[in-house]
Amino acid sequence: MNCDPTNSAVVDEAGFTEDAFLGGRLRLRQPRGGHRAGHDAVLLAAATAARPGDRVVDFGAGVGAAGLALARRVAGVDLKLVEIDPQLARLARDNAAANGIKAEIVTLDVTSSANAFAAAGLVPDSADVVLMNPPFHDAGRHRASPEAAKALAHVAGPATLESWILAARRVLKSGSALTLIWRADGLADVLAALAHGFGSVQILPVHGEAAKPAIRVLVRTVKGGRAPSRLYRSLVLNNESTLPKMQLDDVMAGMALLPLAAP
Incomplete structure (x- = not known):
């Protein structure tokens, strides 16, 4: 679901577009x-x-879509965007500046050591919120793109998910929350x-069609959380019967929240 949620227009001859979100x-x-950032990030x-x-802290920030969308909604957050690809990290920095959003951009592999994280200013127990959209296609079942950057963003190795969650657990303060998006058939892996260090799990399934x-x-899950798990009613992107279209449109426009974002 990384298609463009609104409109695109090629703005130069170097292969870049400028896209409208929210x-x-x-x-x-x-x-x-x-x-390309799209519905998943929103x-x-x-x-x-x-x-x-x-x-x-936004892990795997790409051009900054999810983190910047959150910062557009909640003014005054201390935002840090973590991205492994130097070109995307530069675009994230430029996008933050162009939108008037203060953000620090770090070029870093999320699977790096604790020392590498600390050198980048991400010391243990320092974050209030982590959100992430890790590479989630199974390398054994998904043919990697010949474009290296796209393959890096989409295809997960055997330890990708566990490594990213470990990094989130390390930087989060106790009682703080991690929010992530993953493919539905990998929920058991999530x-x-x-199970190691997180609890109070909340799950919202997303369907393309009802x-x-x-x-x-x-x-959404809490470091050290002990509350019972919650499974929310599904979000259906292309059907008005489960979630009224007006409400879904408000979510995509950044005017409404999903249940996981409730305090």
Whole structure:
């Protein structure tokens, strides 16, 4: 679900477009080819709870879509965007500046050591919120893109999910929340990875169409949480019967939140 949620227009001859998100309140420059931000990033931002002053860390930020969308909604967050690809990290920096959003951009592999994180200013127990959209296609079942950047953004290795969740657990303060989006058929893997140090799990399935299985899950979980798990009513992107179209449109425009973002 990384298709463009609004409109695109090629703005130069170097293969970049400028795309409107949140009903035009956020404009992002990104490569025309390769991995492109879209619905996943907007849904992730709408599922993430944050307050002014919170230190928010976006793992795998790409051009900054999810983190910047969250910062557009919650003014005054201390935003840090973590991205492995230097070109995307530069675009994220430019996009933050172009939208008047203060953000620190770090070029870093999320699977790096604790020392590498600390050198980048991400010391243990320092974040109030982590959100992430890890590479989630199974390398054994998914043919990697010949474009290196797209393959890096989409294809997960055997330890990708566990490594990313470990990094989130390390940087989060006790009692703080991680929100992530993952493919729905990998939910068992998500729950297994969260069993070490996380609890109070909330799950929101996302369906492309009502009659078909879920294609994504949005998951919110708390470091050290002990509350019972919650499974929310599904979000259906192309059917008005489960979630009124007006409400879904408000979510995509950044005017409404998903249940996981409730305090």
